[in-house]
Amino acid sequence: MTARNHLPIVVVGAGSGGVVVASRLAEDPAISVLLLESESALGGSSLRNYMVGMTGMRDDYEWERDFGCAGWTWGSANKTFSAMPDILHDVQPHEAGQVDLALIDAAVGVGIPKIERIAHDTQSVRGAGFCSLTMRNGLRHSVLETYFAPLRTHKNLAVRTNAVVESVVMDSSRAVGVRLVGGEYVEARGVVVSAGALATPVLLRRSGIDRPGIGVGLQDHPSIAITLALRQPQRSSIRIGANIRLSSQRGSADIHLLSLNETNDSAMFGAVLAGVMQVHSRGEVKYDGSTGTGIASFNQLSDERDKAAMRDAVRFAYKLACSQSVTNIAGSLLSDAKGTSAKWINEATDDEIDAWALRQVGAYSHAASSCVMGRSDNDLAVVNERAEVIGYQNLWLCDASVLPRLPRANTHVPVVMVANRVSDMLRETFGELR
Ligand SMILES: Cc1cc2nc3c(=O)[nH]c(=O)nc-3n(C[C@H](O)[C@H](O)[C@H](O)COP(=O)(O)OP(=O)(O)OC[C@H]3O[C@@H](n4cnc5c(N)ncnc54)[C@H](O)[C@@H]3O)c2cc1C
The missing domain is CATH 3.50.50.60 (FAD/NAD(P)-binding domain)
Known part of the structure; x- marks a missing residue:
């Protein structure tokens, strides 16, 4: 020694x-x-x-x-x-929130197959299922x-x-x-x-x-929310309980749609989150030697492939959000924090979606x-x-x-x-x- x-x-x-x-x-x-x-x-x-x-x-x-x-x-x-x-706990239907249930129903309604334990499924390129959470006995693990x-x-x-x-x-x-x-x-x-x-x-x-x-x-998964103005407040303690896995026109299993049962602002708002999972854009943590600190820039959606996948993700998310299952629980769909109706997405051109996505894109953390x-x-x-x-x-x-x-x-x-x-x-x- x-x-x-x-x-x-x-x-x-x-x-x-x-x-x-x-x-x-x-x-x-x-x-x-x-x-x-x-x-x-x-x-x-x-x-x-x-x-x-x-x-x-x-x-x-x-x-x-x-x-x-x-x-x-x-x-x-x-x-x-x-x-x-x-240590993953599979969300059960009785624990799920209203947005989780509505989103899975909507997905199944348009022919997306249901997947048991989607968290562990490493092969299906298309499917809908309840999430698995790092929880035990109802508490974070x-x-x-x-x-x-x-x-x-x-x-x-x-x-x-x-x-x-x-x-x-x-x-x-x-x-x-x-x-x-x-x-x-x-x-x-x-x-x-x-x-x-x-x-x-x-x-x-x-x-x-x-x-x-x-x-x-540096990378992060880009995500954009279509906000749901809920008819009833969220009651489940599960924040995110459903996941829809899809493929964009040019990718494979590169899109996730997640249900957000409650936003940070209020139990009266939920969301369908559209996320691009196969990320090509890269950014940087730049070091500032004069202060000894760093500034992170993710450069999200800078790669055309990510932009195209996000267009598909947003259109999928909007389609599911317009389904009967979701409109039963949400009175309106919003495309930004100012309360703009998301209806425009239906007729939007690629350029219009790109411009909006670049303004609205957020990180998944x-x-x-x-x-x-x-x-x-x-x-x-x-x-x-x-x-x-x-x-x-x-x-x-x-x-x-x-x-x-x-x-x-x-x-x-x-x-x-x-x-x-x-x-x-x-x-x-x-x-x-x-
Ligand atoms: C809000 C949020 C939601 C997320 N949701 C999910 C999710 O649902 N599912 C999922 O899989 N992932 C999620 N993630 C991402 C996931 O948690 C992270 O990718 C993962 O925890 C990163 O682990 P890490 O060890 O790289 O860093 P971290 O877990 O961030 O650990 C870094 C640690 O280093 C410490 N540290 C930093 N600098 C110093 C220093 N100079 N001296 C001493 N200590 C220092 C920090 O305080 C921190 O405790 C989420 C992340 C966030 C922030």
Whole structure:
């Protein structure tokens, strides 16, 4: 054992990726782990997300074929998905909200087949079904309950909150610790950065890490709402309970329509969300060296393929929203927050829909792919297939930033899959060093 082996592996950020990697590493009593989180709450985005759990399509995970990430195939991803504790709760019809029920009825009414457990269906390119949620006994079941709680009493897993990491401290090209805001230095055997797709690139830049791909390639799923003015207030506690999977004219399983039973503004408004799931547009987290902060630009719908898929998604969403099942629960359909009637969509030209979509497009909060995994000889790759920052030692990334592209799924479950695989690799690495 070398002198540094007694030091902890420091994990920066206690979100979906960080909690999993810290907990899975600490399963090995010979590895000491220190998990640092900037705010008081552990769990990151998994504490406030909408709980929709989903795998995506098989092709989404062929990273060896498409990006040269050796060993990252659908087969290996599926092995990990299958080994993960299944904490998804399938929404039952009696729990669903009125928009969920109406949307599924509408879809079935136009011939879209019903799919049981659509969350786990990785092959059907067209179908309608109730969502599966990261819930147990009616309550949110985040990575904390699944991964962290069983390890809570393990002496080799330490946690500090209100610990904002300013930078990773490097000795030449080797990570040797982290510096906290306030100046404290924490020495480490190695550092795993799991600060999320928006913060990780900024932290790397602030630490002087020099890879051209840092921040480049940022993605999110674009989405647009057709708002439903409901006849009766929403009563179910399920926020999003139905998912319709469709294919655009040029894509495959590249559209999701989701039911929103209640908007942020009021229980008297719901929505049909039209989302493009196979995303080609890419943006960037730009680093401002003068302030040490970053600005994210997603560049949504900048790629013509995404624009075309969004046109199809909006037209599908409007068609279902006009069905009897939906108009039974909604008195009117609106296309913006000013209360404009959505009727114009029926006759709209492609250009009119594009212009509206560019004004209205919002994010799904699925930021990813800002420090992508790829081959070491690819300048735009930031980590190799073992999630190690290329050209550096003892420095790994484990969060949504490393996904080479967004899967056709909500991102929490895919990030947890990646974190499980990275944990296995790190445990192998540290085991070999003993
Ligand atoms: C509002 C919302 C709704 C969503 N809904 C869904 C959904 O329904 N289904 C789904 O699958 N996905 C959903 N997502 C997305 C999903 O939750 C995320 O993709 C996933 O949790 C990302 O995990 P992560 O580990 O990359 O980052 P995060 O979970 O965001 O974790 C990053 C952590 O790092 C910490 N951190 C950042 N900088 C520092 C620093 N300098 N020092 C110390 N700590 C730091 C942050 O505080 C945070 O806790 C949603 C996200 C949001 C925000």
